[in-house]
Amino acid sequence: xxxxxxxxxxxxxxxxxxxxxxxxxxxxxxxxxxxxxxxxxxxxxxxxxxxxxxxxxxxxxxxxxxxxxxxxxxxxxxxxxxxxxxxxxxxxxxxxxxxxxxxxxxxxxxxxxxxxxxxxxxxxxxxxxxxxxxxxxxxxxxxxxxxxxxxxxxxxxxxxxxxxxxxxxxxxxxxxxxxxxxxxxxxxxxxxxxxxxxxxxxxxxxxxxxxxxxxxxxxxxxxxxxxxxxxxxxxxxxxxxxxxxxxxxxxxxxxxxxxxxxxxxxxxxxxxxxxxxxxxxxxxxxxxxxxxxxxxxxxxxxxxxxxxxxxxxxxxxxxxxxxxxxxxxxxxxxxxxxxxxxxxxxxxxxxxxxxxxxxxxxxxxxxxxxxxxxxxxxxxx
Amino acid sequence: xxxxxxxxxxxxxxxxxxxxxxxxxxxxxxxxxxxxxxxxxxxxxxxxxxxxxxxxxxxxxxxxxxxxxxxxxxxxxxxxxxxxxxxxxxxxxxxxxxxxxxxxxxxxxxxxxxxxxxxxxxxxxxxxxxxxxxxxxxxxxxxxxxxxxxxxxxxxxxxxxxxxxxxxxxxxxxxxxxxxxxxxxxxxxxxxxxxxxxxxxxxxxxxxxxxxxxxxxxxxxxxxxxxxxxxxxxxxxxxxxxxxxxxxxxxxxxxxxxxxxxxxxxxx
Amino acid sequence: xxxxxxxxxxxxxxxxxxxxxxxxxxxxxxxxxxxxxxxxxxxxxxxxxxxxxxxxxxxxxxxxxxxxxxxxxxxxxxxxxxxxxxxxxxxxxxxxxxxxxxxxxxxxxxxxxxxxxxxxxxxxxxxxxxxxxxxxxxxxxxxxxxxxxxxxxxxxxxxxxxxxxxxxxxxxxxxxxxxxxxxxxxxxxxxxxxxxxxxxxxxxxxxxxxxxxxxxxxxxxxxxxxxxxxxxxxxxxxxxxxxxxxxxxxxxxxxxxxxxxxxxxxxxxxxxxx
Numbered sequence: 001x002x003x004x005x006x007x008x009x010x011x012x013x014x015x016x017x018x019x020x021x022x023x024x025x026x027x028x029x030x031x032x033x034x035x036x037x038x039x040x041x042x043x044x045x046x047x048x049x050x051x052x053x054x055x056x057x058x059x060x061x062x063x064x065x066x067x068x069x070x071x072x073x074x075x076x077x078x079x080x081x082x083x084x085x086x087x088x089x090x091x092x093x094x095x096x097x098x099x100x101x102x103x104x105x106x107x108x109x110x111x112x113x114x115x116x117x118x119x120x121x122x123x124x125x126x127x128x129x130x131x132x133x134x135x136x137x138x139x140x141x142x143x144x145x146x147x148x149x150x151x152x153x154x155x156x157x158x159x160x161x162x163x164x165x166x167x168x169x170x171x172x173x174x175x176x177x178x179x180x181x182x183x184x185x186x187x188x189x190x191x192x193x194x195x196x197x198x199x200x201x202x203x204x205x206x207x208x209x210x211x212x213x214x215x216x217x218x219x220x221x222x223x224x225x226x227x228x229x230x231x232x233x234x235x236x237x238x239x240x241x242x243x244x245x246x247x248x249x250x251x252x253x254x255x256x257x258x259x260x261x262x263x264x265x266x267x268x269x270x271x272x273x274x275x276x277x278x279x280x281x282x283x284x285x286x287x288x289x290x291x292x293x294x295x296x297x298x299x300x301x302x303x304x305x306x307x308x309x310x311x312x313x314x315x316x317x318x319x320x321x322x323x324x325x326x327x328x329x330x331x332x333x334x335x336x337x338x339x340x341x342x343x344x345x346x347x348x349x350x351x352x353x354x355x356x357x358x359x360x361x362x363x364x365x366x367x368x369x370x371x372x373x374x375x376x377x378x379x380x381x
Numbered sequence: 382x383x384x385x386x387x388x389x390x391x392x393x394x395x396x397x398x399x400x401x402x403x404x405x406x407x408x409x410x411x412x413x414x415x416x417x418x419x420x421x422x423x424x425x426x427x428x429x430x431x432x433x434x435x436x437x438x439x440x441x442x443x444x445x446x447x448x449x450x451x452x453x454x455x456x457x458x459x460x461x462x463x464x465x466x467x468x469x470x471x472x473x474x475x476x477x478x479x480x481x482x483x484x485x486x487x488x489x490x491x492x493x494x495x496x497x498x499x500x501x502x503x504x505x506x507x508x509x510x511x512x513x514x515x516x517x518x519x520x521x522x523x524x525x526x527x528x529x530x531x532x533x534x535x536x537x538x539x540x541x542x543x544x545x546x547x548x549x550x551x552x553x554x555x556x557x558x559x560x561x562x563x564x565x566x567x568x569x570x571x572x573x574x575x576x577x578x579x580x581x582x583x584x585x586x587x588x589x590x591x592x593x594x595x596x597x598x599x600x601x602x603x604x605x606x607x608x609x610x611x612x613x614x615x616x617x618x619x620x621x622x623x624x625x626x627x628x629x630x631x632x633x634x635x636x637x638x639x640x641x642x643x644x645x646x647x648x649x
Numbered sequence: 650x651x652x653x654x655x656x657x658x659x660x661x662x663x664x665x666x667x668x669x670x671x672x673x674x675x676x677x678x679x680x681x682x683x684x685x686x687x688x689x690x691x692x693x694x695x696x697x698x699x700x701x702x703x704x705x706x707x708x709x710x711x712x713x714x715x716x717x718x719x720x721x722x723x724x725x726x727x728x729x730x731x732x733x734x735x736x737x738x739x740x741x742x743x744x745x746x747x748x749x750x751x752x753x754x755x756x757x758x759x760x761x762x763x764x765x766x767x768x769x770x771x772x773x774x775x776x777x778x779x780x781x782x783x784x785x786x787x788x789x790x791x792x793x794x795x796x797x798x799x800x801x802x803x804x805x806x807x808x809x810x811x812x813x814x815x816x817x818x819x820x821x822x823x824x825x826x827x828x829x830x831x832x833x834x835x836x837x838x839x840x841x842x843x844x845x846x847x848x849x850x851x852x853x854x855x856x857x858x859x860x861x862x863x864x865x866x867x868x869x870x871x872x873x874x875x876x877x878x879x880x881x882x883x884x885x886x887x888x889x890x891x892x893x894x895x896x897x898x899x900x901x902x903x904x905x906x907x908x909x910x911x912x913x914x915x916x917x918x919x920x921x922x923x
Contacts, residue, residue, distance in 0.1 A: 055544055076556070077549040082548045088541035092563040101559075102549030153549055386726045390738075393723050396798065397745050400756030404748070407759070415759040416766065456659050458659065463657020474658060478664050484851065484908050486859035488876050488899045492883055493671035500674055518918070522666040524660065584751060584862070589883060602751045606866065610755055618752050625747045629740060 005067070006157060006189050008033040012061035014213075015046055021047045021212040022058070029191065029206075031156075034183050036192045036200040039210035040236070045193045048210070049159050052191065065371045081155040083163045087146040089134045095121070095145050096130040102153035115181060120148035123182065140171045147182070155190040164199065176203055177318075197237050201225065209233050230343050234276045235352035241317045242352055245275040245342070253342055256292055256312060260335055264342035274343040279307070279320040281339035291333015296325050309355055316355040401622070407614035412515030412550065415610075425616040432613050438601040441512065445597060448579040449519035454573045456520075457527025458565075461535055464528070479525050487522075491589035494518045498590060518590040519580045526579060527572035534568030651797045678894035686777035691895040692883040698878060698896060702903075708789060712796035716804040716845065716853045724808035724845075725838065728815070739809065742802050754795055754866050761785040761794075761867070770876070787869030795863035796853075803852040811845030812838070855904055875900055 005028050012025040022044045029035050037045035050056040051063060054075030060308055062071045070078060081102070087235040089098050099120055103113045124144035134142065134252075143163065150158055161177075180203050183190045194200055195277045200207050208215045211226060215231040228234035231242050245255035250265035255275050258324045267273060287293050294312040301307075310331065325331055407415060411422035429435060464475050481489050498514045501507055508514055542564055546556035562569070584599035591600055602614055672863025682688045727738045745753065760766045763782040771777040785791060815838065823837045861876030875896065 053548060054542075055547075074553075075544070076550050076552050080548075082545070084541040084545055086539065086541070088539055088545040090542065090560055090563075101546070101551075105550045105555070149545075149549070151422070386722065390723055390726060393719065393801075394741060397742070397801070399760060400753045400798070401745055401748055403759050404752060404756045416762065416764050416769070456663060457744055459656040463655065463660065466654045467657060475661065475664075478668060479660075480718065482668055484855065484904070486855055486900060486904060488859045488861065488879055489675070489901045490671075492879065492893060492897050494677045495883060496674045496678060496894065497667070497671040499890075517667065521663070524663065528660075546679075568888060578747065582661030582746065584749075588880075599749060599751055602749060602755075603862070605757060608749060610752075614752060618748055622748050626744070629744070633736075633740075 004031045005029065006065065008064040010062045012051060012058045012291040014056060014058050019211050025215060027208065027215065028187045029189060031189055032187050034190045034192065034205045035208060036194060037208050037210060038194060038197060038200040040195055042211040043210040046161055048159055049191060049193050053080060053159050054078045079155060080157040080159055081150040081153050082159040082161065083146050083150050086166055086194060087142050089142055089145055091134050095132045096132065098145055099148045099152050101149060115263050116152050120152045124148045139167055143167065143175060147269055155188065157191060160190060160192045162193055179203065189362060197240040209236065227341060228276060228343060230346035231274050231348040231352045234343065239279045239318055241277045241279065243275045243315065245273050245289050247271045247273050247342060253340065258291060260340055261337040262340040262342055272345055274345060275348050276343060277335065277339055279318040282319045283334045284321050284323065284325065285321065285334050287330045287332045293330060293332050296327050296329050299325065299327060318355045324332045397406060404615050405619045408612055408619045410612060414611060425612040429613040430615045434601065435613060435617060438596055438598045442597040443597050445516050445519050446577050448516060449523050449580045450573050450577040451577050452520045453523035454527050454569060457524045457572060458531050458569055461531035462527050465535055479528050481524055483525050487585040491524065491586040492585065495589040510590065512595035515587060515591040515595055515597065518586050519583065522586055523576035523580055526575040530572035530575065531568040532564055534565040538564045675894045675897055678890050679898045682891060691891050694892060695895060701873055701875050701878055704872065705858050708792055708874065709854050712793050712857045713850055713854045715793065715797050716801050717849065719806035720808055720849065724805050724812055727809050728812035742805050742865060746802060750799060751862060754799065754863060757795060757798065757867060758786060761791055786867060787871055789868065789872055790866050791867040792872055795867040796857045796860065799863065800857055801852040804849040807848040807852065808842060808845040811842050815841050851908055851911055857907055859900060
């Protein structure tokens with residue numbers, strides 16, 4: 001793995017209309033890494049990307065590129081290129097002219113431009129599309145032209161702002177693999193913004209989880225999934241049951257009035273903590289053999305598994321199981337030490353992790369305007 | 382229902398075109414009469430090209446329209462970008478100032494400009510009513526039309542296009558010409574076309590702001606109406622109307638021709 | 650987004666010089682006498698012109714209502730026509746505006762005169778005895794006709810552009826829910842067309858109220874509208890800039906009040922700044 005830092009953000013703070021979008025953000029990105037900024041809309045991920053691209057200038061803090069301060073450097077002088085949301089292809093130019101745009105600005109010679117254009121179109125599987133008009137291309141093809149156009153400038157760092165958001169599911173999966181391959185073969189740094197946790201986990205070397213203008217956790221996809229730092233990360237990445245617990249001593253936690261062995265250490269004695277249990281880690285056993293006993297309240301068939309909601313003393317858990325337990329059946333569960341993850345209490349404690357009113361759509365319907373305004377605020381920056 | 386609406390539309394179109402037909406027919410009349418047909422002749426077309434007053438007025442009209450269109454298109458396009466860049470409150474003030482001449486009665490705009498020029502002339506001796514005052518006035522009332530056409534195009538334009546050009550290494554000014562101008566060009570073109578039309582056809586504001594030294598066609602015609610309109614003017618109008626008609630048909634044909642090829646490209 | 654605050658500077662300077670300052674000068678003339686001293690006598694002399702204002706508003710209002718009634722069905726049928734047909738019909742509506750408006754109005758004289766085409770036609774088909782004629786020209790009716798003729802496109806175009814945005818499925822939904830044609834119009838099409846009506850009304854009413862050529866050509870010297878009066882105050886003998894400026898000021902304020910009222914009704918306006 002590379003260890004040299006290529007981009008470094010120091011104490012970045014940005015406000016739009018008096019509202020803090022980024023709050024003292026620090027981030028170091030190594031050369032050749034695939035880094036994903038992940039978070040809900042309005043978390044500041046796009047603003048972070050635009051600061052690196054030179055489209056937003058921080059109120060305070062510094063941006064370093066290769067160790068040199070480029071905080072004040074205008075966008076057109078930066079060695080980074082961007083793939084924009086919805087591509088921003090120039091509609092009055094054909095495919096070839098779009099890809100050649102950056103090189104023509106730099107007045108490279110014609111033969112070199114032609115060669116690079118062909119090379120790039122080959123890289124993105126668009127050989128022979130040189131003279132096609134942009135509006136005759138499908139979404140996926142436009143996406144490829146955008147990639148070719150940015151890469152033709154030979155950037156050290158490529159910024160991608162939700163590049164796959166406009167594509168349908170199948171195409172998105174294919175493009176994920178393709179993007180990852182391009183990144184590996186060129187060996188350049190990709191900084192990728194998305195709100196799709198699956199995309200982030202499957203593509204990245206490093207995932208940066210953001211919320212409220214702050215970084216919540218930085219780590220490899222496995223770290224982020226297995227050892228979430230707080231309730232927000234646990235809830236945002238995958239499904240989680242999050243409960244209140246008390247850490248009695250190293251490797252011993254109490255919740256629901258029972259003590260469980262776990263693999264976590266380093267907490268104060270009797271420290272209140274958040275306990276995360278992933279739905280797929282829970283084993284269902286007959287009621288008399290369980291550590292905890294609960295009643296099934298809802299079952300949904302999801303194809304690979306059943307999503308079973310189980311009521312434990314008024315607290316509802318989600319359990320993913322391949323066996324079918326009908327509603328109202330009484331079941332027991334067994335928790336192994338490696339299934340239990342302990343997190344320090346945070347501002348997010350108590351906000352997530354209970355499935356008693358479980359319905360994501362319902363949550364969205366309950367406060368629809370929030371997402372929209374945050375989206376708009378971020379897009380404006 | 383269908384036939385009813387067709388008859389209705391036909392009646393309205395007849396109403397709109399009746400005076401134009403009369404005007405065109407009587408430009409070929411062999412006498413000065415406006416109501417009695419004396420046989421076909423081209424004499425008014427011949428006399429038109431010998432009438433220096435009318436030709437001078439035509440020259441003033443066309444040159445004012447061309448210059449006013451160019452100047453107002455540049456100022457208006459820049460203004461549209463500027464209005465979107467300043468903060469909301471200032472933007473609203475600027476838009477209100479921009480919309481004011483469009484809702485204000487033309488006659489009020491006309492006399493207010495006239496009083497301005499009178500005031501300047503009396504205090505400094507500059508800007509005697511004439512070509513310059515006419516041109517300044519025309520630029521003034523053309524600018525809002527350009528802004529109103531360009532603003533929506535700017536709003537619809539993909540905000541990332543300009544950024545994409547800069548991102549690829551284009552300095553801001555050149556990015557504006559390479560990417561933004563093509564993107565908002567339809568708006569600029571319609572704005573310029575509207576400005577040209579308005580300037581060409583303007584009468585009320587021109588009446589108050591032009592002097593005896595430079596009058597456009599409308600003002601000249603108005604002076605004639607008071608005495609008697611010679612059919613030469615009908616001949617001139619017929620020619621201008623014909624020119625516009627040919628231009629429009631040409632544009633339409635070009636549009637129709639360019640469209641199927643586009644669709645063909647999509648089908649591939 | 651491209652940002653450049655300085656781009657608006659030439660515009661701001663130009664508008665200040667040629668829109669804001671001239672209005673200030675109008676104000677100054679309205680409130681001073683020939684010697685440059687402050688006076689309210691211009692304003693009080695406006696009372697003498699109350700009748701002129703009244704007839705202007707009345708004629709303008711009638712012309713506006715007729716335009717609205719004539720334009721509504723026309724705009725609607727255009728908006729429901731096929732794409733290319735729509736363009737062509739809009740073109741047909743706009744085309745007359747390319748011919749000088751004075752000449753078009755002047756041509757109406759040939760049609761309406763005592764020896765004009767209408768009277769000739771009526772005599773020809775025997776509805777009018779030889780030697781007699783219907784008095785069409787030099788009446789208020791002729792003035793209103795001139796206004797409707799000149800300003801009808803200003804009503805059709807905004808109505809059309811609003812109606813073109815009404816999706817056919819909205820109309821079908823209304824029918825699906827049991828509305829007949831009249832109810833579809835009353836409950837769906839008319840309410841959705843309100844913004845277009847309001848801008849059409851202002852675009853017709855403002856020039857109609859303040860016109861002075863149409864009265865001169867088609868109304869003879871019988872009818873004097875406020876525009877005619879203002880013209881005589883600035884051009885020719887007997888000019889009085891001070892009274893003229895005051896009349897203009899009153900006309901402007903009157904129209905701005907009308908606009909404010911229609912503006913308050915129209916709340917769904919688009920915001921170009923967002």
